[in-house]
Amino acid sequence: MAPRDDDPRFLRSREAIVTAAREVLLTHGPGAVTHARVAEQAGIARATVYRHWPRTDQLLAAAMATVPMPFFDAPATPTRDWLVRELTTLARELDHHDVRVVATTLAGTALWEDDVDARRARLAALLAGRLADALEAARARGEVDLHAAPRDAAALAIGPLYYRATIERGTTDEDVIAAVVDGLGRWR
Amino acid sequence: MAPRDDDPRFLRSREAIVTAAREVLLTHGPGAVTHARVAEQAGIARATVYRHWPRTDQLLAAAMATVPMPFFDAPATPTRDWLVRELTTLARELDHHDVRVVATTLAGTALWEDDVDARRARLAALLAGRLADALEAARARGEVDLHAAPRDAAALAIGPLYYRATIERGTTDEDVIAAVVDGLGRWR
Numbered sequence: 001m002a003p004r005d006d007d008p009r010f011l012r013s014r015e016a017i018v019t020a021a022r023e024v025l026l027t028h029g030p031g032a033v034t035h036a037r038v039a040e041q042a043g044i045a046r047a048t049v050y051r052h053w054p055r056t057d058q059l060l061a062a063a064m065a066t067v068p069m070p071f072f073d074a075p076a077t078p079t080r081d082w083l084v085r086e087l088t089t090l091a092r093e094l095d096h097h098d099v100r101v102v103a104t105t106l107a108g109t110a111l112w113e114d115d116v117d118a119r120r121a122r123l124a125a126l127l128a129g130r131l132a133d134a135l136e137a138a139r140a141r142g143e144v145d146l147h148a149a150p151r152d153a154a155a156l157a158i159g160p161l162y163y164r165a166t167i168e169r170g171t172t173d174e175d176v177i178a179a180v181v182d183g184l185g186r187w188r
Numbered sequence: 189m190a191p192r193d194d195d196p197r198f199l200r201s202r203e204a205i206v207t208a209a210r211e212v213l214l215t216h217g218p219g220a221v222t223h224a225r226v227a228e229q230a231g232i233a234r235a236t237v238y239r240h241w242p243r244t245d246q247l248l249a250a251a252m253a254t255v256p257m258p259f260f261d262a263p264a265t266p267t268r269d270w271l272v273r274e275l276t277t278l279a280r281e282l283d284h285h286d287v288r289v290v291a292t293t294l295a296g297t298a299l300w301e302d303d304v305d306a307r308r309a310r311l312a313a314l315l316a317g318r319l320a321d322a323l324e325a326a327r328a329r330g331e332v333d334l335h336a337a338p339r340d341a342a343a344l345a346i347g348p349l350y351y352r353a354t355i356e357r358g359t360t361d362e363d364v365i366a367a368v369v370d371g372l373g374r375w376r
Contacts, residue, residue: 029300031219101299107354108292111285112217124356148367152348155360156367159351164343166295167350168312172343179336179344183371 014052016042021063026098030105030116033060057113060105064116067102069093069123072130079138080187084177087157091172094165104166128154135184146185153184202240204230209251214286218293218304221248245301248293252304255290257281257311260318267326268375272365275345279360282353292354316342323372334373341372 020042024032034056039046053059071090076082093099110117132150139146148156157180161172181187208230212220222244227234241247259278264270281287298305320338327334336344345368349360369375 027300029219029297031217031297097299101296103355104292104296104299108289108296109217109219110357111289111292120355120357128356147370149363152364152367155348155352155356155364156371158355159347159349160340160343161347162351162355163347167291167308167346168316168343169298169308175337176340176343179340179371182335183344183367 013042013044013048016044017049017052017059018062018066020044021059022066025060025063025105026101029101030060030109033063035059055115057109057115060109060113061115061119064102064105064119067098069099069102072127072134075130075134075137077138077141077143079134079141079143080181082134083157083181083184084174087161087172087177087180088174090158091161091165091177094161095171100165103162107166124154127158131157139185142188144185144187148184156180156184201230201232201236204232205237205240205247206250206254208232209247210254213248213251213293214289217289218248218297221251223247243303245297245303248297248301249303249307252290252293252307255286257287257290260315260322263318263322263325265326265329265331267322267329267331268369270322271345271369271372272362275349275360275365275368276362278346279349279353279365282349283359288353291350295354312342315346319345327373330376332373332375336372344368344372 017038021033021038024037024041028037035046035049035053038059039049042049049059053062071093072086094103106116106120106123110120128151131153135144135146135150135153138144139150160176160180164170164172164176205226209221209226212225212229216225223234223237223241226247227237230237237247241250259281260274282291294304294308294311298308316339319341323332323334323338323341326332327338348364348368352358352360352364
């Protein structure tokens with residue numbers, strides 16, 4: 001008998017599995033997020049885990065979804081100040097282990113797992129689109145002469161923070177953020 | 189009896205294991221690089237794999253070492269032209285699957301595996317040091333007024349290429365490289 005989505009036991013086991021999958025991901029990495037390991041961590045039968053998420057990549061995507069990444073979603077003016085604020089928020093998020101885990105898992109595991117890759121592609125398109133729109137609007141308002149194409153702004157602005165956090169394993173300070181923002185264009 | 193490092197059979201099996209580990213890494217990702225899987229791929233006894241690399245992270249590090257990453261190693265003047273050339277070479281390397289695999293594995297797997305983390309730290313320090321030295325020298329020669337601290341140049345210059353390749357899964361063109369280089373300072 002197929003479980004019903006509104007069955008309280010079904011929802012409870014789903015929550016327990018997501019919590020366990022998150023713990024396994026943060027402690028041991030994406031390669032450890034298997035049905036067997038998550039079932040053991042949750043104290044739930046392996047078959048139950050399979051019933052909720054038949055594939056490993058779906059299970060991993062569910063674990064990753066527990067770390068929200070809401071960046072650049074409400075542009076404000078002056079755009080330069082808004083950009084500095086948003087990049088500072090992102091830099092402070094990237095100081096945390098769980099955000100680094102999700103960022104590196106998005107980049108790495110996406111090379112082999114379709115569900116993770118779809119998640120990576122959605123996030124990349126979302127961030128690139130939001131930054132491009134905000135910079136286009138700033139240019140239209142005469143706030144900035146852009147040095148780069150708006151579609152490249154995400155790579156130019158987020159890339160240094162992401163590299164600092166995940167390859168250099170360090171923190172991004174305000175000087176780097178100022179250099180990033182001023183690298184995008186000449187602000188008036 | 190412990191094998192001797194110069195025993196031809198020992199060296200042959202070592203080579204077969206590294207080749208197999210590289211294939212598993214590039215095809216299935218770092219989580220798949222286990223003694224069992226690599227032994228199967230190489231057609232070699234699992235015990236032999238353990239004899240060469242007792243730990244999984246050492247095995248993975250050996251597989252990653254098959255993808256060389258020799259960047260920014262011989263500064264030339266004018267420094268701006270050299271930087272553009274080096275970043276272009278790096279961008280073209282990051283178009284390849286195997287380089288993306290190693291870059292994302294360095295960032296991700298390093299969060300859980302000591303040998304990979306040591307490799308990540310060495311590469312990060314090497315790149316940051318080389319770029320800082322080249323920019324300091326360029327400043328001393330009067331080639332550039334830097335907008336950022338030399339130690340931040342690696343994050344500012346490599347970060348956008350790394351983000352483009354691993355999060356946006358795209359290619360870095362010459363406009364982005366020009367924006368990156370001109371973001372580092374005012375070149376004369």
